[in-house]
Amino acid sequence: MNILIFGPNGSGKGTQGAIIQDKYNIAHIESGAIFRQNIGGGTELGKKAKEYIDRGDLVPDDITIPMILDRLKEDDCKKGWLLDGFPRNKVQAETLAKALSDENIKLDYVIEIVLPRDVAKIRITGRRLCENDNNHPNHIAFDAIKPVEKDGELVCRVCGGKLSVRADDQDDEAIDKRHDIYYDENTGTMAAVNYFKGLGGDTRVISVDGSPSIGEVTDAILKELK
Numbered sequence: 001m002n003i004l005i006f007g008p009n010g011s012g013k014g015t016q017g018a019i020i021q022d023k024y025n026i027a028h029i030e031s032g033a034i035f036r037q038n039i040g041g042g043t044e045l046g047k048k049a050k051e052y053i054d055r056g057d058l059v060p061d062d063i064t065i066p067m068i069l070d071r072l073k074e075d076d077c078k079k080g081w082l083l084d085g086f087p088r089n090k091v092q093a094e095t096l097a098k099a100l101s102d103e104n105i106k107l108d109y110v111i112e113i114v115l116p117r118d119v120a121k122i123r124i125t126g127r128r129l130c131e132n133d134n135n136h137p138n139h140i141a142f143d144a145i146k147p148v149e150k151d152g153e154l155v156c157r158v159c160g161g162k163l164s165v166r167a168d169d170q171d172d173e174a175i176d177k178r179h180d181i182y183y184d185e186n187t188g189t190m191a192a193v194n195y196f197k198g199l200g201g202d203t204r205v206i207s208v209d210g211s212p213s214i215g216e217v218t219d220a221i222l223k224e225l226k
């Protein structure tokens with residue numbers, strides 16, 4: 001099963017993505033997480049990407065597109081994949097659609113988590129990153145994924161690992177810029193969503209309201225995934 005998942009920063013896209021990849025045992029490919037790993041590891045790619053990420057800008061397409069298309073060729077993707085954070089603009093959407101069609105790879109589902117911009121913004125600042133595993137979502141405002149306290153410190157609710165905050169999640173300008181890009185229907189991420197909605201064929205588009213609880217959003221998605 002091959003899936004694209006869309007949603008503004010703060011919509012719970014990563015949380016739902018982790019649940020879906022676990023249930024269907026497919027590869028969870030998060031473009032933002034790949035960049036953060038490269039920044040942490042001090043690689044050339046990480047060095048190039050950092051300045052864009054800190055500002056909330058998109059990393060240029062000539063870096064991002066080959067990085068993701070190469071990642072999709074890795075062995076673990078043969079069992080299916082969930083792509084999260086890519087495509088982020090119309091050019092990426094068109095390039096991905098062409099690459100899949102050239103390789104005869106079917107895109108089964110496009111999931112869109114719909115959330116108003118003001119709600120998404122409030123949610124961003126409370127999320128915490130598990131340093132051991134990117135698929136361990138933690139958020140200080142949601143009981144279902146609240147970090148736990150250990151020795152007076154908040155740690156990952158799944159593995160007890162150290163938690164960190166993303167610098168771009170605490171920077172008001174960077175948050176606004178990321179949302180400007182997401183909600184832009186001309187060339188931004190909503191243009192990519194609409195591109196896939198208009199493609200037709202046998203890709204199914206699932207749009208769910210991201211405002212209820214995590215469990216309710218999961219149920220709404222899983223009910224549509226066959």
Ligand code: AMP
Pocket residue numbers: 009031032033035052053054056057058059060064084085086087088092168178
């Ligand atoms: P995310 O973890 O999805 O919020 O991504 C964090 C940051 O990584 C974004 O604000 C961008 O700077 C960069 N990034 C992630 N995915 C993409 C993409 N598809 N195209 C360009 N930049 C991206």
